[in-house]
Amino acid sequence: MPLPLDGMRVIDWTHVLAGPACSYYLGLLGAEVIKVESLTGDAMRHRGGTDAALAAAGMSTAYQTQGAGKQSIALDLETDAGRAVFHRLLTSADVLVENHRPSTLAHLDLSETQTRAINPRLIHCAMTGYGRGNAMADVPAYDVNIQAISGLMALTGTDESGPIRTGAPIVDYATGLAGALAVTAALMQRHTTGEGAFVDVSMLETAFSLMSSTITDYQMTGTPPKPRGNAANSRSPSSGTFACLSGHISLGVNEDAQFRRMATALGRADWLDNPKFATAVARDQNQALLAEELVAVLVTQSAEHWEEVLIAAQVPAARLRTLPEALALAPATTRKFASRGPANGVGIPFAIAGEATAKHTDTPPSLGCDSESVLRDLGYSEDEVDALRQNGVIAAPPK
Numbered sequence: 364m365p366l367p368l369d370g371m372r373v374i375d376w377t378h379v380l381a382g383p384a385c386s387y388y389l390g391l392l393g394a395e396v397i398k399v400e401s402l403t404g405d406a407m408r409h410r411g412g413t414d415a416a417l418a419a420a421g422m423s424t425a426y427q428t429q430g431a432g433k434q435s436i437a438l439d440l441e442t443d444a445g446r447a448v449f450h451r452l453l454t455s456a457d458v459l460v461e462n463h464r465p466s467t468l469a470h471l472d473l474s475e476t477q478t479r480a481i482n483p484r485l486i487h488c489a490m491t492g493y494g495r496g497n498a499m500a501d502v503p504a505y506d507v508n509i510q511a512i513s514g515l516m517a518l519t520g521t522d523e524s525g526p527i528r529t530g531a532p533i534v535d536y537a538t539g540l541a542g543a544l545a546v547t548a549a550l551m552q553r554h555t556t557g558e559g560a561f562v563d564v565s566m567l568e569t570a571f572s573l574m575s576s577t578i579t580d581y582q583m584t585g586t587p588p589k590p591r592g593n594a595a596n597s598r599s600p601s602s603g604t605f606a607c608l609s610g611h612i613s614l615g616v617n618e619d620a621q622f623r624r625m626a627t628a629l630g631r632a633d634w635l636d637n638p639k640f641a642t643a644v645a646r647d648q649n650q651a652l653l654a655e656e657l658v659a660v661l662v663t664q665s666a667e668h669w670e671e672v673l674i675a676a677q678v679p680a681a682r683l684r685t686l687p688e689a690l691a692l693a694p695a696t697t698r699k700f701a702s703r704g705p706a707n708g709v710g711i712p713f714a715i716a717g718e719a720t721a722k723h724t725d726t727p728p729s730l731g732c733d734s735e736s737v738l739r740d741l742g743y744s745e746d747e748v749d750a751l752r753q754n755g756v757i758a759a760p761p762k
Contacts, residue, residue: 364716366393371550373397373458375433376449377553378405380506381566382462382490384539387429389458389546391711396433397452397737402758404437404730406619421730428709429539436738437731437758439588440471444756451741453481458546460638462490462599464501475561486549486561491543504566506532513570521592525570533656538569572700601625604683605658610666615679619643628676629660629669734759 371394375386383398383405390396398405409418411425436452439445453459459478461468468474468489475487489495492504509529510516520527542564549560571578576596577588595602601616616625619642626634634640634656639649646653666682667697673680689695700710734757738748751757 367715368394368547368550369391371395371457372455373451373460373546374399374456376459377490378462379407380429380535381538381542382460383407383426383429384536385488385490385546385564386460386543387432388539388543388711389460390432392543392547394458397456397733398430398433398435398728399440399449399452400435400437400730402437402439402731402755408730409732420452422727427727433728434733434737435731436729436734438734439756440473442756444751444754446471446473448738448741448743448751448756450481452737453478453485455741456482456485457550458486460488460542460546464491464503465495466501479559479561483559484553484557486546486553486562487559488542488546488549488562488564490538490566491566492566494568499754505564506535509534509566509570513567513574515570515574518574518588518590520590521695522590523594524590526590533573534566534570537573538564538566541569541572600646600653601657605661605667607661607669608664610668611683612661612666612673613681613683614673619682621678622646624676625673625678628672628678629657631656631660723761729760731758732760 368389371389373386373389373394373396375396375397375398377386379381386394386396386398392730403419405426408421408423408426410423412418414424417423417427436448438448440449465474465523468477475489478487479485483583491500492509493499493502504512507528510533511526513534515534516526516528519529542562545562545564549562553559580586581588584633593604595615595617597615597617599617601622602614604611604613614625616622623635626640628633632654638645640653641647659730670680670682698714700712734752735748738751738757739745743751748757752759
């Protein structure tokens with residue numbers, strides 16, 4: 364079965380995580396992806412992950428995560444000849460994904476107005492920290508900055524711990540997914556209008572989208588949110604993460620029917636006749652007492668035991684797991700999330716007709732390994748390719 368983006372060519376002029384992730388997702392959906400790097404390469408090649416040898420070789424695990432299935436051309440865009448190559452790439456492309464500041468684009472004469480003048484059908488996807496059209500449009504930002512400035516860190520942790528960054532760069536990857544969604548929407552629009560578009564993706568707005576219900580509550584009530592530790596966002600007193608005899612259990616008990624099933628499964632059917640716990644209103648009024656009694660039950664058995672008991676009773680529950688344990692879960696292994704991309708890589712969190720991802724099994728490209736083949740595909744002769752190499756406009760492995 365054809366993949367959704369078969370036949371689409373994406374020029375990936377990105378670096379670090381969010382931008383490369385966006386083009387990687389598009390590649391998994393079938394697009395041809397050509398990564399344009401500087402002569403020294405994406406800086407992420409040399410940092411991230413725990414394998415120092417891979418990082419020193421320009422193939423860090425952080426780079427490899429969203430590097431597979433792409434071709435690599437190393438190009439000096441500070442030169443007229445380099446920009447000429449880039450222009451020719453754009454004429455052949457359906458999509459440009461880039462995550463550079465507007466001032467960088469202006470310096471290189473590659474603003475969205477200029478790129479779409481080169482190719483009016485081009486979808487130019489710009490991914491920046493704060494989006495366009497505001498006083499912070501040219502301010503640089505990474506995931507850690509956006510987590511801090513967006514209010515996300517202020518929601519994480521407790522009053523005692525203070526703000527805590529999430530353990531993974533969730534804003535980077537959420538922005539990558541948002542960019543991929545925006546590009547596919549723009550491609551659908553182009554199918555109707557025949558014209559390209561400029562797609563403006565903001566990391567800050569992506570972080571806001573991850574806090575949607577919290578933002579709505581604040582906007583409607585004026586009540587600033589506070590860090591709530593491991594308590595559930597639903598504010599149900601029987602939802603959250605609780606310590607057990609060993610391990611922790613996460614409960615998502617928000618409805619009356621769920622509470623009744625939980626009470627019975629825990630051997631505390633008496634709660635259902637207790638006026639302090641019998642209704643949702645009563646439980647809210649006696650949160651501290653309910654939490655005390657709930658913990659007293661949970662600490663009598665392991666989290667593994669309670670997970671089995673509660674799931675059998677159709678209560679939303681999950682034992683806290685490490686990442687290695689999580690990757691061994693049946694949904695992860697059966698659905699093959701971690702093998703939908705290259706070996707040891709990651710996929711996308713959905714399937715179409717049972718399989719939505721391209722069979723990219725090749726390893727991420729070394730810097731400039733496809734420079735010559737990409738140029739030949741664009742119509743450059745062997746002599747022209749040699750001249751570009753000798754003049755330092757491209758980098759390519761020795762013949």
